[in-house]
Amino acid sequence: MNDTNSSGGVHTDPAALQELSDLASHERAEVGPDGAVAGYRADRTLRLGVELKRQLKRRRTQLVLGFVVLLPFILVVAFEIGQSNPNARSGGFVDLATASAPNFVVLALFVSGTFLLPMIVALFFGDTVASESSWSSLKYLLAIPVPRHRVLRQKAIVSGLLSAAALVxxxxxxxxxxxxxxxxxxxxxPTGDSVTFGQSMVALLLSTVYIVVQLAWVAGLALLLSVSVEAPLGAVGGAVLVAILSQILDQITALEGLRNYLPTHYSFAWIDLISTDIDWSNMASGVLSSLIYSTVFLLLAGRRFARKDITS
Incomplete structure (x- = not known):
């Protein structure tokens, strides 16, 4: 049965009014005194597993990992088509590439270390936040709400895992x-030193770890650019251009000691591991330089993202 209100003959159902009243009371009960919804926990938002699966499903991730797997086969085909001497005992990295499996790994790391590896790291870190802005989904992510520091941390961790996976x-x-x-x-x-297969495995393991750590500065810079611009291409391209510029400046001998402060100056210090008498000084300097650069860039990225006006 419907009732008529005193203001103008609009009929309402008492049962419906009671249902709305009960719903409102329930919603009020779900909100705590601090305004937070009951059961909400910031540390349970944007879980690493969810973000990692989401990034693995993206086409760019699949293409990057696929190309990394394909590259060694491309190099083999190039050597098979061209001329190589598998018994060579001297020469550069290209000349020695077919002498053994360790030498082939060294070549793969050497030829990709100038551009490909920095680009991979820049792609994963530069695209991570900027892509959300370009899709206009970042503001909705923060409205869930996911705290800003957690968004940046979770995305940085996933980007780091994907970058390390590609580099390994x-x-x-x-x-x-x-x-x-x-x-x-x-x-x-190239100096003529010979290292056994077992020892070379240890050297290659340490070389891979060094490359991952050394490229941390690219990760920090790309993340800083990612939270500063809304175009993923700008963040990724900016980090890659800085890496290329640093490599160009490192070739200018007139800069003398100033080259030691360039982030790419010790990029290939891992080559010293393929030797019977290892010099650790360059690798130690490379690790220290990368950690300093990456720490500064990451702190600036966190500060920038915390204060940024999110409009998309």
Missing amino acids: LLPLVSLLVGVIWYGTGDAIS
């Missing part, structure tokens, strides 16, 4: 391909 995948696939095509011989350095 390259030498692993290269080693497998090298063993099949070139065998498990000694690793030979």
Whole structure:
């Protein structure tokens, strides 16, 4: 049965009014005195597993990882088409690449270290926040709400995992391909030093760890650019351009000691590991330089994102 209100003959259902009243009371009960919804926990938002699965499903992630796997096979085809001497005991990295599996891994890391590896790290870190802005989804993510520091931290961790996976995948696939095509011989350095296969495995492991740490400065810079611009291409391209510029300046001998402060100056210090007498000084300087640069960039990224006006 419907009732008529005193203001003008609009009929309302008492049962419906009671239902709305009960719903309002329930909603009020779900909100705490601080305004937070009951059961809400910031540390349960944007979980790493969810974000990692989301990034793995993206086409750019699949293409990058696929190309990393494909690159060693491309190099093998290039050597098979061209002329190489697998018994060479001297020469540069290209000349020694087919001497053994360790030498092939060294070549793969060497030829990709100038552009490909920095680009991969810049892609994962530069795209992570800027892509959300370009899709106009960042403001909705923060409205869930996910705290800003958690958004930045979770995305940085996932980007770091994907970057490390790509950087580790390259030498692993290269080693497998090298063993099949070139065998498990000694690793030979351009200086003529010969390192056994077992010792070379340790050297390659340390080399991979060093490359991951050394490229941390690219990660920090790309993340800073990612929270500063709304175009992923600008963030990724900016980080890659800085890396290229640093490499160009490092070739100018007139800069003398100033080159030591460039973030790419010690990029290939890991080559010293393929030697019977290892010099650790350059690698130590490279690690220290990268950690300083990456720390500064990450702190600036956190400060910038915390104060940024999110409009998209």
